[in-house]
Amino acid sequence: xxxxxxxxxxxxxxxxxxxxxxxxxxxxxxxxxxxxxxxxxxxxxxxxxxxxxxxxxxxxxxxxxxxxxxxxxxxxxxxxxxxxxxxxxxxxxxxxxxxxxxxxxxxxxxxxxxxxxxxxxxxxxxxxxxxxxxxxxxxxxxxxxxxxxxxxxxxxxxxxxxxxxxxxxxxxxxxxxxxxxxxxxxxxxxxxxxxxxxxxxxxxxxxxxxxxxxxxxxxxxxxxxxxxxxxxxxxxxxxxxxxxxxxxxxxxxxxxxxxxxxxxxxxxxxxxxxxxxxxxxxxxxxxxxxxxxxxxxxxxxxxxxxxxxxxxxxxxxxxxxxxxxxxxxxxxxxxxxxxxxxxxxxxxxxxxxxxxxxxxxxxxxxxx
Amino acid sequence: xxxxxxxxxxxxxxxxxxxxxxxxxxxxxxxxxxxxxxxxxxxxxxxxxxxxxxxxxxxxxxxxxxxxxxxxxxxxxxxxxxxxxxxxxxxxxxxxxxxxxxxxxxxxxxxxxxxxxxxxxxxxxxxxxxxxxxxxxxxxxxxxxxxxxxxxxxxxxxxxxxxxxxxxxxxxxxxxxxxxxxxxxxxxxxxxxxxxxxxxxxxxxxxxxxxxxxxxxxxxxxxxxxxxxxxxxxxxxxxxxxxxxxxxxxxxxxxxxxxxxxxxxxxxxxxxxxxxxxxxxxxxxxxxxxxxxxxxxxxxxxxxxxxxxxxxxxxxxxxxxxxxxxxxxxxxxxxxxxxxxxxxxxxxxxxxxxxxxxxxxxxxxxxxxxxxxxxxxxxxxxxxxxxxxxxxxxxxxxxxxxxxxxxxxxxxxxx
Numbered sequence: 085x086x087x088x089x090x091x092x093x094x095x096x097x098x099x100x101x102x103x104x105x106x107x108x109x110x111x112x113x114x115x116x117x118x119x120x121x122x123x124x125x126x127x128x129x130x131x132x133x134x135x136x137x138x139x140x141x142x143x144x145x146x147x148x149x150x151x152x153x154x155x156x157x158x159x160x161x162x163x164x165x166x167x168x169x170x171x172x173x174x175x176x177x178x179x180x181x182x183x184x185x186x187x188x189x190x191x192x193x194x195x196x197x198x199x200x201x202x203x204x205x206x207x208x209x210x211x212x213x214x215x216x217x218x219x220x221x222x223x224x225x226x227x228x229x230x231x232x233x234x235x236x237x238x239x240x241x242x243x244x245x246x247x248x249x250x251x252x253x254x255x256x257x258x259x260x261x262x263x264x265x266x267x268x269x270x271x272x273x274x275x276x277x278x279x280x281x282x283x284x285x286x287x288x289x290x291x292x293x294x295x296x297x298x299x300x301x302x303x304x305x306x307x308x309x310x311x312x313x314x315x316x317x318x319x320x321x322x323x324x325x326x327x328x329x330x331x332x333x334x335x336x337x338x339x340x341x342x343x344x345x346x347x348x349x350x351x352x353x354x355x356x357x358x359x360x361x362x363x364x365x366x367x368x369x370x371x372x373x374x375x376x377x378x379x380x381x382x383x384x385x386x387x388x389x390x391x392x393x394x395x396x397x398x399x400x401x402x403x404x405x406x407x408x409x410x411x412x413x414x415x416x417x418x419x420x421x422x423x424x425x426x427x428x429x430x431x432x433x434x435x436x437x438x439x440x441x442x443x444x445x446x447x448x449x450x451x452x
Numbered sequence: 453x454x455x456x457x458x459x460x461x462x463x464x465x466x467x468x469x470x471x472x473x474x475x476x477x478x479x480x481x482x483x484x485x486x487x488x489x490x491x492x493x494x495x496x497x498x499x500x501x502x503x504x505x506x507x508x509x510x511x512x513x514x515x516x517x518x519x520x521x522x523x524x525x526x527x528x529x530x531x532x533x534x535x536x537x538x539x540x541x542x543x544x545x546x547x548x549x550x551x552x553x554x555x556x557x558x559x560x561x562x563x564x565x566x567x568x569x570x571x572x573x574x575x576x577x578x579x580x581x582x583x584x585x586x587x588x589x590x591x592x593x594x595x596x597x598x599x600x601x602x603x604x605x606x607x608x609x610x611x612x613x614x615x616x617x618x619x620x621x622x623x624x625x626x627x628x629x630x631x632x633x634x635x636x637x638x639x640x641x642x643x644x645x646x647x648x649x650x651x652x653x654x655x656x657x658x659x660x661x662x663x664x665x666x667x668x669x670x671x672x673x674x675x676x677x678x679x680x681x682x683x684x685x686x687x688x689x690x691x692x693x694x695x696x697x698x699x700x701x702x703x704x705x706x707x708x709x710x711x712x713x714x715x716x717x718x719x720x721x722x723x724x725x726x727x728x729x730x731x732x733x734x735x736x737x738x739x740x741x742x743x744x745x746x747x748x749x750x751x752x753x754x755x756x757x758x759x760x761x762x763x764x765x766x767x768x769x770x771x772x773x774x775x776x777x778x779x780x781x782x783x784x785x786x787x788x789x790x791x792x793x794x795x796x797x798x799x800x801x802x803x804x805x806x807x808x809x810x811x812x813x814x815x816x817x818x819x820x821x822x823x824x825x826x827x828x829x830x831x832x833x834x835x836x837x838x839x840x841x842x843x844x845x846x847x848x849x850x851x852x853x854x855x856x857x858x859x860x861x862x863x864x865x866x867x
Contacts, residue, residue, distance in 0.1 A: 149551070149555045150555060157550050272567075273866070364570070416537045
């Protein structure tokens with residue numbers, strides 16, 4: 085047996101490594117990002133007539149604006165972009181940790197925003213402002229939770245495939261919004277921004293409330309997953325449902341409860357988008373961020389604080405590369421390509437941090 | 453070996469950080485000097501930098517039409533411009549306007565999509581010193597904002613001329629005996645059942661009717677501005693239903709290619725489709741935005757007020773027709789178009805002349821149109837006077853939404 089194996093040893097094989105210290109791992113990560121940004125610079129160098137430094141300057145401008153002159157509007161916009169994407173990623177994390185593949189953040193957020201929109205239009209003129217805000221918050225979370233609960237109940241009771249189910253729920257949500265916009269938008273197919281039920285602005289800053297809400301959520305999700313009994317149950321169910329059953333955890337209950345929370349947090353994202361940002365809704369309100377959030381949650385290793393860093397990186401690249409595309413009159417797909425390059429590098433780097441590749445020619449392997 | 457890699461990574465990282473720092477340091481100096489220069493040169497002629505906000509990018513025929521005009525106009529006027537593409541009809545439009553002003557230093561902002569309007573107005577309120585112009589919008593004339601303006605073009609005149617070309621083609625078919633006068637039925641693929649599209653197909657129909665009195669028309673709606681498959685299917689359905697000539701108001705190549713396949717003549721929109729449809733393309737109308745952009749830039753340069761509602765016409769060069777395709781069009785089409793165009797210019801022909809159409813068998817003498825935007829679409833302005841419907845006069849965006857005799861809507865789609 086051993087001889088046969090020796091004979092057919094592949095060109096290389098992959099070994100899990102455990103010799104890397106945390107700071108070494110982080111150094112590799114930082115180097116990866118720098119290298120990938122460098123690659124991106126080269127790409128834009130090939131496509132445009134700008135020098136590398138000019139390209140980076142444009143990226144910097146696209147994200148931070150003219151911050152040195154005291155103009156902070158772009159910085160706030162950057163933080164707003166981070167807040168929305170992070171909120172969706174945070175929402176997905178409890179479900180992912182339970183190995184429940186919720187691909188429905190898009191639809192859950194859309195339905196949450198839909199609930200906000202209905203409250204703003206139908207109740208905006210009758211309820212007092214604080215009551216209206218409370219109603220908006222509660223209904224948005226309930227609507228998002230409901231959209232998460234439907235696939236969770238089917239999963240718990242009939243073991244349906246949650247990936248497909250949650251994906252399908254996205255399409256249903258989109259079509260509901262399309263029909264609602266048709267009803268409310270009249271001939272123009274557009275719902276004009278509603279003045280009632282907007283989240284408050286603090287000191288004239290239209291994004292600060294969104295950012296604060298998501299900052300609180302970040303801490304909440306971290307504590308919930310790490311220190312609460314629920315969080316413990318989620319990780320046990322995620323590791324092994326049989327173990328969970330053996331130690332007396334009601335797996336069905338945990339699945340349903342966790343998806344309700346996941347959906348409700350998506351509902352919060354929808355509320356921040358509709359009541360906190362657009363004051364209107366259309367089928368593109370979430371704009372595919374519900375899918376980007378899946379990647380963020382994974383890359384953040386389900387740790388809310390690493391996820392803050394990852395959203396910061398992705399939003400930086402998206403805004404910065406978008407600015408390069410607009411300034412150099414490139415196609416807007418440039419931004420997607422850049423984000424793709426960097427994410428690919430990051431995924432590759434994570435792999436190499438956890439595993440090492442051993443090639444055949446090492447004779448030590450044979451002896452062992 | 454591993455250590456070497458790590459050191460390499462570290463060095464690389466550090467060098468990049470240094471490069472970043474150096475780069476940002478440099479730019480600070482550059483931008484402050486640029487700003488100083490701007491302030492000192494501010495004299496009689498105001499320096500203009502235009503910021504354009506586009507819904508999609510050059511892959512959409514609708515946006516490409518704006519992008520080409522933006523480039524041409526800014527080159528003609530010798531001014532700089534910046535752009536933001538793929539800006540949805542949401543708060544993102546406000547963000548884009550703020551970025552163009554704060555980061556790129558633009559002092560005129562233009563947005564090209566209907567749904568951008570409300571968000572552009574939010575930015576207009578915040579930056580009273582910057583001029584904001586918006587295509588296809590309806591709210592400038594009722595808003596209090598002095599720096600917010602709407603613009604459109606009397607594209608119904610262009611469609612009327614295209615309709616004349618269609619009518620001549622029908623006449624040719626009748627004379628050749630391939631159809632009888634009663635079989636002269638056209639088909640029209642529309643996006644949505646609202647004023648902009650209704651105004652468009654009605655003017656097209658009236659143009660055809662002016663030369664071919666027996667013409668009728670069927671209309672189908674797709675419910676989308678850009679859906680190649682749906683537009684193709686709608687055109688095919690119309691052809692199957694006995695339509696002998698097709699036109700469309702939607703942005704894809706769906707209808708023109710369906711026509712080319714079926715060998716049915718097509719009157720196009722947004723630009724020539726002759727390359728893909730050499731045997732069936734007759735002529736196309738489109739809006740040229742360059743005259744408006746030049747006007748807008750000149751106003752800011754000289755400190756003149758921009759019109760609250762600006763309507764481009766044939767005269768301003770905003771409404772244009774492509775070359776007539778002699779291979780598909782009836783003989784003498786180009787000359788006839790020139791003749792009718794001259795009459796439109798001197799006012800002897802009005803497109804929506806109430807003597808040329810009826811509704812329910814009766815000639816209209818009064819029609820209240822919904823000109824001022826409100827959420828219940830209340831008709832508020834009398835639009836018929838002096839024997840014709842005054843389209844695009846009380847605001848630039850179309851508001852003709854009368855369903856006249858001779859045109860059959862096979863379906864409706866309000867979006």
